[in-house]
């Protein structure tokens with residue numbers, strides 16, 4: 001399993017509060033079958049000058065964690081960020097350093113406030129710069145107006161779903177619909193700690209396998225491998241029978 005969304009680095013955002021917690025989060029993830037974890041601390045772009053400071057702090061946290069975990073069995077780590085779209089950051093010069101390390105893929109978090117046109121333009125502009133946006137926890141926005149979701153979809157992003165979305169009946173139905181309409185590409189735990197907002201990725205995979213079958217799980221895993229290899233993800237087509245049913249967006 002690959003976890004595409006996590007807040008494991010200590011004292012950099014509202015995730016792990018200590019190196020000990022971070023190490024336990026990693027050990028537990030590894031023991032439950034996670035091979036790779038993408039580290040995605042929150043980054044809230046304001047001015048470009050904040051980026052170098054964020055990158056430096058993130059690297060110090062990664063160095064400390066790697067040193068602290070020497071000799072432990074933990075997943076492979078990939079450095080990234082969860083970039084919040086509350087300012088147009090598309091002209092920042094070092095944008096690629098916010099992508100998943102070794103790739104052009106960037107986890108972008110849409111605001112919980114009303115979406116505005118400049119946000120879609122920002123996503124379009126970073127795409128022009130060669131960045132491939134992955135929209136974080138799309139499951140969180142399914143109550144948004146269809147027109148807003150359709151405008152986002154026109155920028156042709158990939159979508160990440162939080163594992164907890166699979167763990168309720170209503171959530172499972174929506175996730176199945178997302179998948180069949182080509183709007184579910186990868187999964188992340190979005191774990192913030194060991195108790196509150198903990199890792200539910202293994203449970204989600206059990207649900208995936210039991211309820212939706214082999215095709216679903218192998219497609220999600222294939223997408224994950226392709227992203228980490230910086231290759232294009234094969235997008236699922238919306239079949240006619242699915243188009244006839246009530247799509248979420």
Ligand SMILES: [Fe+2]
Nearest residue numbers: 005007082190
């Ligand atoms: Fe997050």
